[in-house]
Amino acid sequence: MDRIWVLAEAGESGPTPLTLELLTAARSLASTVEAVAWGGDTASLAAPLGEYGATKVYDVGDLGGSLPGAPVASAVAARVLGGDAPDAVLLPASYDGRDVAGRLSAKLDRPVLTNVTGLREADGALVTEHPVFGGTQIASARFTAEGPGLFVIRAKSFTAEPAGGGPAEVVSAPAGDTGATGGAVIRDRHAEAASGPKLDEAAVVVSGGRGLGGADAYALVEELASLLHGAAGASRAIVDAGWVPYSHQVGQTGKTVKPTVYVAAGISGATQHLVGMKGSKNIVAINKDQEAPIFSVADLGIVGDVHKVLPALIEALKQRG
Amino acid sequence: MNVVACVKQIPDPAAPASLDPSTRTLDRSGKLILDDSDSYGVEMALQLAGNVEGSEVTIVSMAPGGETAGLRTALAMGAARAILVSDDALAGSDALSTAKVLAAAIKRAEPDLVIAATESTDGYTGTVPVQVAELLGMPSVTFAKSVVTDGATVKVERQTEAGYDDVESPLPALVTVTAGVVEPRYPSFKGIMAAKSKPVEVLTLADLGIDPAQVGAAGARQEILDVKDAEARGSGEIVVDEGDGAQRIVAFLEQMKVI
Numbered sequence A: 001m002d003r004i005w006v007l008a009e010a011g012e013s014g015p016t017p018l019t020l021e022l023l024t025a026a027r028s029l030a031s032t033v034e035a036v037a038w039g040g041d042t043a044s045l046a047a048p049l050g051e052y053g054a055t056k057v058y059d060v061g062d063l064g065g066s067l068p069g070a071p072v073a074s075a076v077a078a079r080v081l082g083g084d085a086p087d088a089v090l091l092p093a094s095y096d097g098r099d100v101a102g103r104l105s106a107k108l109d110r111p112v113l114t115n116v117t118g119l120r121e122a123d124g125a126l127v128t129e130h131p132v133f134g135g136t137q138i139a140s141a142r143f144t145a146e147g148p149g150l151f152v153i154r155a156k157s158f159t160a161e162p163a164g165g166g167p168a169e170v171v172s173a174p175a176g177d178t179g180a181t182g183g184a185v186i187r188d189r190h191a192e193a194a195s196g197p198k199l200d201e202a203a204v205v206v207s208g209g210r211g212l213g214g215a216d217a218y219a220l221v222e223e224l225a226s227l228l229h230g231a232a233g234a235s236r237a238i239v240d241a242g243w244v245p246y247s248h249q250v251g252q253t254g255k256t257v258k259p260t261v262y263v264a265a266g267i268s269g270a271t272q273h274l275v276g277m278k279g280s281k282n283i284v285a286i287n288k289d290q291e292a293p294i295f296s297v298a299d300l301g302i303v304g305d306v307h308k309v310l311p312a313l314i315e316a317l318k319q320r321g
Numbered sequence B: 001m002n003v004v005a006c007v008k009q010i011p012d013p014a015a016p017a018s019l020d021p022s023t024r025t026l027d028r029s030g031k032l033i034l035d036d037s038d039s040y041g042v043e044m045a046l047q048l049a050g051n052v053e054g055s056e057v058t059i060v061s062m063a064p065g066g067e068t069a070g071l072r073t074a075l076a077m078g079a080a081r082a083i084l085v086s087d088d089a090l091a092g093s094d095a096l097s098t099a100k101v102l103a104a105a106i107k108r109a110e111p112d113l114v115i116a117a118t119e120s121t122d123g124y125t126g127t128v129p130v131q132v133a134e135l136l137g138m139p140s141v142t143f144a145k146s147v148v149t150d151g152a153t154v155k156v157e158r159q160t161e162a163g164y165d166d167v168e169s170p171l172p173a174l175v176t177v178t179a180g181v182v183e184p185r186y187p188s189f190k191g192i193m194a195a196k197s198k199p200v201e202v203l204t205l206a207d208l209g210i211d212p213a214q215v216g217a218a219g220a221r222q223e224i225l226d227v228k229d230a231e232a233r234g235s236g237e238i239v240v241d242e243g244d245g246a247q248r249i250v251a252f253l254e255q256m257k258v259i
Ligand SMILES: Cc1cc2nc3c(=O)[nH]c(=O)nc-3n(C[C@H](O)[C@H](O)[C@H](O)COP(=O)(O)OP(=O)(O)OC[C@H]3O[C@@H](n4cnc5c(N)ncnc54)[C@H](O)[C@@H]3O)c2cc1C
Pocket: A208, A209, A210, A211, A212, A213, A234, A235, A236, A237, A238, A249, A250, A251, A252, A253, A254, A255, A265, A266, A267, A268, A269, A270, A271, A272, A273, A276, A286, A287, A288, A289, A292, A304, A305, A306, A307, B036, B037, B119, B120, B121, B122, B124
């Protein structure tokens, strides 16, 4: 493989962890790795992106509040249709990454492979891995048409490792006129107050589900997480019910976590939840139903009532000091 | 305002899913139902249409075998009419082909607002709606947790990593909603009866002017090579709490050196 582009997303403190994972994967598959970035501050990304293996950054520039999907896809498509096409584009399975993927796919008239958790080269083509049926089976797929292949990759599929490269060269790659498609504009941003380690970076994650019985009982999950210096997660059922904000959701439509220890309290273990946490090193489950599917992935399963086990656990940990 | 709600009809998720061994795609030969993810979109479409005078909700679906069971559910909830694209040549369509077909069908409804779900329960590519928006030349706002419109612009609270953004877009536009944005209504008996006489337009690829060689298995440009069992996670020790559950967890955490 000659050249792979990585859609590089930036958070508050530089490239997102998933971006660095994609750069690392791209490096192992292609001789040249280049990034596509946007926002007012691409120059500051040149160093970290270069460190993880990108030699160039195509800078779409400041989007002036527009949602990234349309302008970023348009900038990438302009280069590809102008004759400068990589073999593949790796995109993060994030809100904006998915938007760019959908638009790019339609603009280039190329299909896109999503929910990718593994990528390898075979006979000059990229072969993907996708968890199906809640991760109990793995499907492999590949493109059969002309490139570039578009791949949307889930977090934690690869381990980020720096390559020690110097800053990437910044090349301007403006979006051009997106017409009506670029009409969606961000008017205001709201961030939830966060404390403790991030859900997808914590060594311990304690998640609660509908078995907690009510929004108030989520305080037990938060207290336990904080005693273990971990982060508090949730099943979608209680996010949908409005007990906790979406940013806590673990699973197919939420975050992928791979902590040292994952504690599932009152979570049944639906396939869509399992795909987000099955990669944890150790899993502890508390559920009053012995038949709950969560027990099939648990290293330690406690068949019991969360309202008894969690307070006792919190008390025991406090006693230890 | 013309509101289109995309509705995928899928095999009942409660029934065990299986892959067709010859094509390695999901077996969709059984009876299909309205994807639960889309019931939120239908409800949202109905509520938004209800707030803007002279609005109507059209359901658009692509499904095999002329399937209308899921459409009838959406019509019973209150949608005015439905467009179904059904054609044998569509079997095995990838997301982009699906989007091309849906876009062509949606266009006929002259939409001001198109609503879809963030991702379907069975396919969960999560890309079909944005592809549709691009093909229709519309802006899109994905991951909506709240939507309001006055018929000229749409205002969305869009989920983000940190919280949410207030996003505004002129219409026509496409919005994808997450579960939990609204509480889908149960069709009333009256609604179910009324749905029986609501118009369902059934279209083939020829009606939409789409070349069958470009879609379905014939036009798919990706293939599944194999499906293997994932490395199984051996399940560990399962114990019934006899008042010692917490202590067991403490011991486990010590062993894992996290405390
Ligand atoms: C397209 C799609 C995407 C999805 N994405 C996600 C996702 O990203 N993440 C996700 O989590 N889900 C996701 N889901 C939803 C998923 O299918 C399940 O509905 C959800 O995970 C269930 O949450 P739960 O385990 O909290 O609730 P339930 O399934 O209701 O389980 C509650 C559990 O609590 C136990 N319980 C009850 N009382 C007690 C008690 N006192 N003590 C101990 N245990 C008790 C019960 O035995 C039960 O097992 C998705 C679904 C779809 C269709």
